[in-house]
Amino acid sequence: MGRRIRAFRKLKGFTQQELADLTGVSLAVLGAVERGNRHLEDQILDKIANVLGVTTDELVNPNS
Numbered sequence: 001m002g003r004r005i006r007a008f009r010k011l012k013g014f015t016q017q018e019l020a021d022l023t024g025v026s027l028a029v030l031g032a033v034e035r036g037n038r039h040l041e042d043q044i045l046d047k048i049a050n051v052l053g054v055t056t057d058e059l060v061n062p063n064s
Contacts, residue, residue, distance in 0.1 A: 001060050002034040008052045008059070009034075023047040 009019050016034070020027045025044055032038035040048070042056075049056045 001039070002036040004059050004062065005030075005048060005052075006034040008054055012052055014052075019048070019051065022051045 009016070014022075016030050017027055019025075020030045023030075023044065024047065025033075025040075029038060033040055045056050045059065049059055052059075
């Protein structure tokens with residue numbers, strides 16, 4: 001999931017800091033998620049998907 005968040009973030013042109021600010025997630029948490037060291041609560045995952053303009057399924061399912 002973290003790699004997919006990173007890929008969509010970069011496609012949208014956001015830095016980690018910008019995405020963190022827009023979603024209310026700390027930069028440290030977002031970095032850990034992108035590295036695969038931490039999982040997100042569904043509510044935060046929904047916020048990230050919304051900001052990135054994708055579905056949560058696209059973030060968690062590589063076959064989407």
